[in-house]
Amino acid sequence: MIKLRPKQFLVFMLLGLLSVALFFIDVAFGSVKIPFQEFYSTIISHDPASVWFTTLFEFRFPKAWVAVFTGAALAVSGLQMQTLFKNPLAGPYILGISSGSSLGVALLVLGFPVIFGMQVPFLISQWAIVFASWIGAAAILLLIMVVSIRIKDIMTILVFGIMFGSAATALVSVMQYYGSDASVKAFVIWTLGSLGGVTNHQLSVFIPSILAGxxxxxxxxxxxxxxxxxxxxxxxxxxxxxxxRTLIFISTSLLAGSVTAFCGPIGFIGIAVPHIARMLFRTSDHFILVPASILIGVNLMILSDIISQLPGNGMVLPINSITALLGIPVVIWIIIRNQRLTSLF
Amino acid sequence: MDSMIPKSVIETKGLTIGYAKRNTVKSLCAEINVEAKQGELIALIGSNGIGKSTLIKTLCLIHPALGGQIRIDSKPASTFTRNDAAKSISLVSTELFRSNNLKVGDLVGLGRYPHGNWFAPLNGQDQVIIQTALSDVGMTEFAHRPINELSDGEYQRVMIARAMAQDTPIVFLDEPTAFLDLSNKFIIFALLWRLTREQSKTVIFSTHDINIAMQFADVFWVMTQKGLQVGAPEDLLMDGTIEKLFAGSDVYFDAKSNQFRNRKSLNQSICLQGDGLEFQLTKLALERLGFFMDCNKPTNVSVKITKTVQKTCWELTKNGITYKCNSISELQQALR
Known part of the structure; x- marks a missing residue:
């Protein structure tokens, strides 16, 4: 039985309510303005003939769900990385795991045509891309794991993560240089991926993968x-x-890999959220930290999405910039406030 | 009589320890044949880097042995699953974990891991065991404190409580008193001694605090490259085993005073007269200055301690001149 202090219970309730509220705000206030009356009636009637039906059910709801699962996935993979490497500054982005995913996808999209003389068939492409992304994430994770057996220093591991990530990114650039025009175009479209780039059809791949992780x-x-x-x-x-370790490994590869496959590399949610969870709940118990990180990740990601569509007029800011702007101050504040980083757990 | 003999809880035959890497095998010491009995407090001593930690990890079954046999409770260790081992042997390692958020009670509760489902939270019975473990080490009122607020001595007691919560007949501790101040070293050793007497646990710890361990441990395991020498601390002192540990260094262990001493050349004789505590303390001070006590040899330096009700006086006679000193400090200065 998990015992919650009254305060912890209250924070859980508030986070839950907040995420529901933010979810509907996210759907209601998109980059295109929908009058509230019509928003309400379209949702209630669920009438495909409605003017706003496509906007809401083909774009806004899928995007909001992607935000929910992306936030949960990045937060949990960050928490697992931090505990596995006993490193409070670990996360899927900073350790280069997201870059590994990109490399995996690049190898598939840019390499496949070279080897087989044809583009990746669309039917298998969704699963193939996710799969390539998992493999890429797992490969970088494995490298860092091997290094961390020999080197225990927190900062050195982070530097290695950054190096691996940069090397993966560099390899991708080289491959883009040699790739055929068609496949480079396909890859560039993939790299531009955002929360909004995921269709209902892709959700059927995305959500089960995240749920498994x-x-x-x-x-x-x-x-x-x-x-x-x-x-x-x-x-x-x-x-x-x-x-x-293997279970953590599989889980993180599924979580970070799937997110990167569909939304591109998204930074700073994974590193910041577990610390917010520890501060709000004053615990190092993962029975509380895992669900807490999920909720906080969900809230933060939806909030980022809401901010990203603030400009209006059909404009959407890149989601990666928003999460960075929200996450980096948290990380800096954590580092400044704690001289002894290892005590952060 | 047979039932009076404590049973053997851990036993090794031809055990070799060390590291195997690819094709090279680095063996740390000769074959180890040793036995630990129920309720014994055992101190593992030996110089730095000799392999005490490796031996402890090997006997805890968390590091593979290079060869030989380990028997736990008369059963071969190879038949133990990891979980079986965790129910028989607990470890207090040198790994330090500091956290702002982890509470003492929760840390102790981690010791319940092998007793429950590997994914289920702790139940009510676990909570009772955690409380008992905390009271065993006298830390009950600390249950809700974060471990970062603990002193080093308190932290070590909490880690011992965690081992108690694991509820194993055998407890290993890797240098539990390193980094502790003198009084905390005594507190920890006394605590371990009590656990062997009150709960019949077999406690094996490595240490460099030989003089303190001497006052508590039933058995010494002295580790050298030639293997493990086993015996009562006093026996090992008498046969010179402990002496050999420090061969070639300036340090030696003085059995009579149960203390480490610096091997200094005591090159001048002095005649000291007096009695009681003052005599003993003056002798210590004179030895520090390089004198050895001898009243039979003719010498030109002598000290006589005279005691009256009001004060103690040291009369130093040096080359026929007599000085009166009111403290050992004054005597020291007069002798220099």
Missing amino acids: LGIALVLPKSLNVMLLGENYARSMGLHVNFI
Whole structure:
């Protein structure tokens, strides 16, 4: 049984209510203005003949759902990275895992035509792209894992992550240079991906992938708690360190890989959200931190989406810039406030 | 009589420890044949880098042995699953974990991991065990404090409570008193001693605090490259095993005073007369200055301690001249 203090219960309730409110604000106030009366009647009647039906059900709702799952996925993968590497500054973006995903997709989209002499068939392309993205994420994760066995220093690992990420990005640029016009165009379109780029059809790939990753994360809290103490302690308490690591590994690859596959690299949600969760709930218990990170991630991502469509007139700001502007101050504040970074857990 | 003999809880035969990397095998010490009995407090001593930590990890079954056998509770360790091992042996390692958010009670609760489902939260019975473990180490009132607010000594007691919550007959501790101040070293050793007596646990700890360990441990395991020498601390002192640990260094262990001493050349003889505590303390001070006590040899330096009700006086006779000193400090200055 998980015991919540009254204050923690209250914060959970507030976050839950806030996310529902933000979700509807996100749907109601898009980049194109919909009069409230018509917004309300279209949602209630669900009438395909309505003027706003397509805008709402083909674009706004899918986009809002993508924001929900993206936020949850990035937050949980960030939390898992931080505990796995015992590194409070870890996250899927900063460790280069998102760049690994890009590399995976580039290899597929740019490399496939070279090898097979044809474009990736559209029917298999959605799953193929996600799959390539997972593999790319997993490859970078594996590299960092190998390095972290030998090097324990937090900062060195981060530098390696940044290096791996940059190397992956550089490789992608080289491949773009040599790619055929058609495949480069396909790849560039992919890299421009945003929350709004995901169609209803793609959601049927995106959501199950994220749910699978979150599902694994939801059985891990007890093990993650034990992992905090360090490897020797974890083993001595009967934890199968390699098994748990593999599960974290699969979960993170699914989460960060899927997000990158559909929305492009989105930074700073993964690193900032777990810290906000720790501060709000004053705990290091993953039974609380995992759901808390999910809720905070969802809220922050929807908020970013709302901000991104503020300019109106059909303009949408790049989502990656918004999350960076929201996340970076949190990260800086965390670093300044805590001289001893290792105490952040 | 048979039932009076405590049972063996951990036993090794021809155990070799070290690291195997690709094709190279680095063995740390000769074959180890040793046995630990129920309720024993065992101190593992040996110089830095000799492999005490590796031995502890190997016996905890979290590091593979290079060869030989380990038997836990008379059963071969190879038949133990990781979870079985965690129910028999707990470890207090040197890994430090500091956190602003982790509460003492929750940290102790982590010890319940092997006893429950690997994904289910703790239940009411676990909570009772956590409370008992905290009271075992005298930290009950700290249950809701974050571990970052603990002193080093308190932290170590909490880590021992975590091992208690794991509820294992065997507890290993890797240098539990390193970084602690003197009084905390005593508190920790006394606590471990109490656990062996009151709960019949077998507690094995590595340490460099030989003089303190001597006052609590039933058995010393002295680790050298030739293997493990086992015996009562006093036996190992008598046969010179402990002496050998410090061979070649300026430090030696003085069995009579149960203290480490600096091996200095005591090149001048002095005749000291007096009795009681003053005599002992004056002797210590004179030895520090390089004198050895000898009243049989003719010497030109002598000290006589005279005590009256009001004060103690040290009469120093040096080359026929007598000085009166009112403290050891004055005596020191007069001798220099």
